[in-house]
Amino acid sequence: MSSTTSAQLFSEPENDHQVMASWERFLNGDEGGADALRRLIDDSWRRCQGASVDPAIYQAPPPIKENSLHSLQTECSELLTASTPVMAAARDFLAETGTVMVLTDQSGTILNLEGDMSTRGAAEDVHLLSGANWSELACGTNAIGTALAVGHAVQIHSAEHYCAGIKRWSCAATVVRDPYDKSILGVVDVSALTESYNRLSLALVLATAGRIENRLAKLELDIRYRLLEECVARLSSRTTDGVIVFDRRGRAIKSNGRSSAIISDLGIDAAAVDPEGLSSLSLRWNKRKDSPDDLPDWIRREWVEPVIENGEHIGSVLTLPSRRGSMLAGSRRSSLPAASGDASDKRGFERIIGQSDALMQAVSRAQQLAKSRVPVLLLGETGVGKDVFARCIHESGTSAGAPFVALNCGGFSRELLSSELFGYAEGAFTGARQGGAIGKIEAASGGTLFLDEIGEMPLDLQPHFLRVLEEGEVYRIGENKPRKVSFRLIAATNRDLRKEIQSGGFRMDLFYRVAVTSINIPSLRDRTDDIALLGEYFLTQLSHRHDMPRRTLSPAVLSVLQRHAWQGNIREFRNVMESMLLMSGNTVLDVSDLPPHVLSPPLSSASSPSAATVVPAGSVAAMTVADGATPLTGMENAEREVILNAIIKHGGNMTAAAREAGIAKSTLYVKLKRFGIDERLKRSGLDGLTRDRQDMPA
Structure with a gap:
């Protein structure tokens, strides 16, 4: 500029x-x-x-x-x-x-x-x-x-x-x-x-808009990961058909090896369609519809199958039938299969991997409580597997065959959470669906309602939900007639709800209805004895999913893994296993195969999302740059946080980090020096990874 x-x-x-x-x-x-x-x-x-x-x-x-x-x-x-x-x-x-x-x-x-x-x-x-x-x-x-x-x-x-x-x-x-x-x-x-x-x-406003755009990008990336996980079995199968996966916006993002040959067989100009590079192939898809608005002449509508996860359209699969195949994709509209060996194949508490005393105590308590229908509050840090425990309790209870309906209270605005939770009547507002919409409470009737991050429920919605629990009735938005409901409530939070009550952020009467019983799920750093079992489980699962040879962990790498803090718990551990599997060609994974952030301590507390704060622009923030350098302003701290997250996320790939942060690579290096973290990066080994990992996915 x-x-x-x-x-x-x-x-x-x-x-x-x-x-x-x-x-x-x-x-x-x-x-x-x-x-x-x-x-x-x-x-x-x-x-x-x-x-x-x-x-x-x-x-x-x-x-x-x-x-x-x-x-x-x-x-x-x-x-x-x-x-x-x-x-x-x-x-x-x-x-x-x-x-x-x-x-x-x-x-x-x-x-x-x-x-x-x-x-x-x-x-x-x-x-x-x-x-x-x-x-x-x-x-x-x-x-x-x-x-x-x-x-x-x-x-x-x-x-x-x-x-x-x-x-x-x-x-x-x-x-x-x-x-x-x-x-x-x-x-x-x-x-x-x-x-x-x-x-x-x-x-x-520039910093705020940048952070919103980063969150939007992460949201889209998360949906893509979920889509590819749903489709990995289809892509890796030995079918003679061509398979192309499209994201929810209609852009081709992945194909199997047969796609090019079949497109050629169909007489389509390879210059017009490039399924390998996926640069020009796209479908026009309205997010409110289950099929594309229009299709190229060479694609038949029955070849396109939407991928639906928990009622959400996250993408679609185009199956191009081989002339040697006898079945069109339209005749195979069953849900995409999960990889063999996945925990989702198992039922009840067989899903939970580990033998440590802390974990077994939580499992034993959950097994006892599964036999009743009293509300259960699951407590634990982000990523410990509260959602897995909730499903295990449901599947081991008396209503295992009934619906299990999950809702994250922290993922919606107040208005959207209200309609998701209670549903709404036809004509309740402009754009309301014909016939209205059932809410998650009604959908869970007869089964289990799992409310994750219940501490995020807006204060003014809490009395309405409390009334549902007390009276067994729910009113849809726009209706005056109650509907009878009966469900088991399992809630989860990583907050201290008693402190939230003291600060006025959570109602005491709702707390005592939700927390009739509670289960503390241990963090991964409190169950390091399970690291070896978890490593073996995830490497087996992921090897099958990616159609790769089975890998094992060396004693040295196990020792490092057991010392790591695992702030992201099981979720972070799984990502590390997948990264090692995909980035290493070794049969036995060693310390050299670990991502840099596991080998080094966190660069600073600013890189943690929970540490993100906004301070008056132009004032000196309480937090300073590493190694006692000049204090940063609030805007610089926010910018520093974005840059650090980008560097760690991309394992030191500065080109990808600059793209993520929305700045030029040359500007990135200037910022590193200004924020006093370039020397810290050198000590952590993150500064030189760009030379070694130019081909790393961004």
Whole structure:
């Protein structure tokens, strides 16, 4: 970005009187601009005048109705899911600085707000509220609307606003883009009254948007991993058919070796379709439909099979029938099989791998409780396998053949969690399905409802759920008639709910209904005796899944694995086993095959997601860079966290890390030096891995 373009981003409050005079002359038809008026603002005013926006407007149009807002939030559920924890992390900073943070959709309609309660009163006066539209057409020049109009970050201060009633505000905003196709998904905005102007508010929205985009990318990547796991048996089978896997957006991401030959057999120009490189093959797929909108002439509709996981469409499989084959893919619409030896093939507590005393105590308690239908609260760190314990309890109980319905309370906004949990009636809101939708509570009736991260349930939803537990009745949203339900509740959390009760974040009456009994599931570092068994299990499972020779662990590598902290527990351990299996050609895996982060201690507490905090822009953060270097600002700490996570995630591949962080590789090295972590990387061995792993998947 040039210095001229960069200068256009920032407001200059000292020029406010001159800008106000320019606005008055502009409205009177004087075309002459002023030196104080930025080209960005002049262009926006002209767009507003050309669109006949009333400069006397004192507030945005009234918010859309609640039903319409709920429908819009449902459409933008992934954006909300990615942004909610990022915006929540900024609450303290927003309260201290008298600002509000706003998230909108791609049209400028507000989806969610966080921020200072004293400022919210003034925000309500101008309709800075959920459901209100802040596009330039609706409100004239403002940070939200102008950022959408120009497609990049802007800061709009005081007199620079086009409409008179909004000139007492100072705002900064930037667009949030889809990490894959770069389309605009919405806007992040920070707004405050004029006297709270801060030039660094622009840095805050840029950092926030970057973190949201990183979470969106991770969400999409997680869905791809799940898709490939579902399809691995189909891809690795010795079928004579060609198999191509498409992600939920309709892009080809994987194919088997037969695809090219069969496409040639069909007489398709290989230059037009490249299943090996997968660069041009795509299907148009509406996420609300079970089949593509249209298909190339050479693909028959019955060849395309959606991949559905837990009711969610995560991709599709195109099976190209070989001329030697006798069966079309359309006749094989059974679910994709799991790999042999997977724990999912086993029932009940056979799924749990390990023999340590700590684990056996938890299993023994769970086996006893499985015989009854009392609510159970599973306690343990992230990744210890609370979901596996929940399913084991269900499958070992009296209702093993009944539904097991799981819902993560931390994965949705308040509105989406409400509809997922309770369901809704037909016509409950705009866009509601014909006939309504059953909620997870009803779906679990007769069986088990597993609520993961129950500590994340919004406080205002807790009494409604408590009523379901006490009365055995559920009301769908938009209905006045209750529906009888009976289910066993298993809940899970990694929080201390008693502390949450003391801080007002969780209701005591709900706690005593949920935690009739509890089970503490040990962390992996508390059951290191199980490392060898788990290693053998995962290597066997993953070798079969990837159609690779069986591998074993050397005594030396077992010793290292037993000393590692395993902050991600079983989930992290499985990923390490898969990484070693895929990256090493050795039959016996040794210490040299371990990922770097297992060999070295964590680079800093900042690299842990739980350590992410937002501090006032421009102030000295409590956390400093490694080795006692110069303290960083809040924005630099946030940026440092993103870079560290990217480096660790990609095992030291700096090219991939730079791409993940959204910066040039040369800039990455400058940042490493600025943040004082380049020497730390050298000591950890992460700095030289780029030379050794140029082909590592990003």
